[in-house]
Structure formats: C-alpha cells, structure tokens
Amino acid sequence: MTHAHLLPRVPIQHRRRQPADMVREAEEFAERMAQRRSVRDFAPDPVPEKVIEAAIRAASTAPSGANVQPWRFVVLTDPARKRRLREAAEAEERAFYDHRASTEWLGAISGLGTDWQKPFLETAPAVIVVFEVHQGPHSPKPYYVKESVGIAVGVLITALHHAGLVTLTHTPSPMRFLNEVCERPREERPYVVMPVGYPAPDARVPDLARKPLDEVMIRW
Numbered sequence: 129m130t131h132a133h134l135l136p137r138v139p140i141q142h143r144r145r146q147p148a149d150m151v152r153e154a155e156e157f158a159e160r161m162a163q164r165r166s167v168r169d170f171a172p173d174p175v176p177e178k179v180i181e182a183a184i185r186a187a188s189t190a191p192s193g194a195n196v197q198p199w200r201f202v203v204l205t206d207p208a209r210k211r212r213l214r215e216a217a218e219a220e221e222r223a224f225y226d227h228r229a230s231t232e233w234l235g236a237i238s239g240l241g242t243d244w245q246k247p248f249l250e251t252a253p254a255v256i257v258v259f260e261v262h263q264g265p266h267s268p269k270p271y272y273v274k275e276s277v278g279i280a281v282g283v284l285i286t287a288l289h290h291a292g293l294v295t296l297t298h299t300p301s302p303m304r305f306l307n308e309v310c311e312r313p314r315e316e317r318p319y320v321v322m323p324v325g326y327p328a329p330d331a332r333v334p335d336l337a338r339k340p341l342d343e344v345m346i347r348w
Contacts, residue, residue, distance in 0.1 A: 161286065162338070167294040168242075169331035170252040170323060174205075179291045180254055180324065187284035193271030199280050199319075200259040202310040207250075209309065213257075214249040216305040217298075217321070221246060224301055240334055248296065252323030256284070256295075257310050264315030277319050288324060295324045 145153075184201045192198060204210050221244035225234070249255060260277050263269040270276070281297070288295050303318035 161289065164285070164289045165294070165333045165336075166296045167327050167331055167333060168248050168296055169328040170248050170294070170325040171328045172251055172253060173326055174253045175293060175325055179293065180256070180288075183284055183287035183291060183293075184256070186287040187280045190276065190280035190283050192276035192280075193273070196268055196270040197276075198261040198267075198270035198273050199277050200261050200312065200316055201284075202257040202259065202312065204255040204257065204310070205253065210250050210252075210255055213255060213306075213309050213321075214246055216309055217246050217249055217300045218244055220300045220302060220305065228301065246298065246300075248323045249298070249321070251328075252325040254324045256322040256324055257306055258284075258319045258322065259306075259310075259312055259316040260319050262315045262317060264313060267315055274319075281320055281322075284322070293324055294327050295322045297322060 180203060184203075187201065188197065188199070190199075204213060225244045258277065258281055260273045261267050261270060262273065285295060285297070298321040300321065303321075306312070306318040306321070307314065307316065
C-alpha cells in the first residue's frame with residue numbers, strides 16, 4: 129500500500145488537563161446547554177455580525193465524510209429578503225397543516241402550539257439557511273451528507289447559545305423554494321432554517337422536560 133497520496137501530518141493542538149478540571153468544565157457546560165431552548169418570539173434588535181460569523185466558523189469545524197465539508201450557510205438580514213422567505217415558507221406550511229401532515233404528526237406537536245404562521249422568519253434580525261452541498265459543476269461528490277451537515281448544525285446551535293443568542297430549527301416541507309429565495313444552485317439542497325437573535329422580552333417557551341441521563345445513556 130502506498131502512502132504517497134496522504135495529506136501532510138501536523139501535531140495535534142491538545143492540552144491535557146487535570147481530571148477534576150475536566151469534570152468541572154464538562155458539568156458547567158452541560159448545565160449551560162440545559163438552559164438552551166428553541167425560541168419563536170424574537171426581539172428585533174440587531175445582533176453583532178462577528179458573533180454569527182464566529183458561530184458559523186465553529187460549525188465549519190465539524191467532521192465530514194472524506195473532509196468534503198458539504199455545507200453552505202446563507203445569512204439573511206435584509207428585511208425584504210426575510211419577508212420573501214416568510215411568505216414562501218408560510219405558503220408551504222399552510223398547505224402542510226391543512227392536508228399534507230399526518231394526523232399522528234399533528235397530534236405529536238399539538239402541545240407546542242405551532243401552526244402555519246411563521247412571523248419569526250421576519251422578526252428575527254438574522255436567519256441562517258443551511259444547505260447540503262451535493263455534487264455539481266463546482267463541488268465534488270460528498271459522502272455522508274446528512275450526517276455531516278447535521279453535526280455542523282449541532283455545533284452551530286451550541287455556538288449561538290454559548291454566545292448568548294437564541295435560535296430555532298425550522299424545517300418547512302417541501303423546502304426547494306429556499307433555493308430561489310437564497311439564490312443558490314440546484315446542487316445545494318435546503319437542510320434547515322434557523323432564525324437567530326435575542327428573545328423578545330415577553331418570550332415564553334413550553335414547559336418541557338428532558339429525559340434523565342439513565343434513559344438516554346447505556347453503559348456496559
């Protein structure tokens with residue numbers, strides 16, 4: 129087996145810490161993330177552009193199949209563009225709630241109080257639309273696309289929360305209208321829409337309970 133094709137190797141940047149420090153930092157991080165909630169009521173106040181840029185830069189460090197990095201983050205702040213996004217999304221969502229969604233799904237989300245109206249797409253000062261990048265004229269064939277983009281979105285959500293912002297993962301169905309709104313080529317496929325900002329002063333969220341650790345972790 130030849131290794132001529134291997135990329136150059138560099139030392140890993142890693143500082144080993146004391147176990148007690150690791151436990152403390154891990155527990156503090158878990159507590160901070162436990163405060164994260166999906167928010168639908170946003171204040172219109174603008175957010176620092178550098179914060180969103182840094183969060184996307186963090187998301188771009190996510191692992192990906194063959195290191196193809198098959199993601200694109202489109203940031204919308206222009207009011208007219210966000211208005212177009214909301215109108216197009218609500219048209220699809222109205223049809224979804226009226227006749228596309230199954231009775232089972234509608235029952236599952238009934239307690240959340242959601243409907244076809246999506247004002248947060250216009251109220252939030254920024255909206256990040258995440259695309260999967262598939263093979264095209266200027267993009268190579270990707271591998272494990274959904275897994276790769278899903279991990280990147282998880283990092284993005286975490287980075288935004290860590291910076292003091294709130295967001296929501298919105299997935300209108302179908303989502304192809306996002307290519308037109310965001311002016312993206314067909315090889316880029318919409319993955320999720322994320323309004324970003326500060327919560328409105330009167331914002332409320334459902335009183336949800338997260339599963340305890342012993343229900344989600346198995347140790348052998």
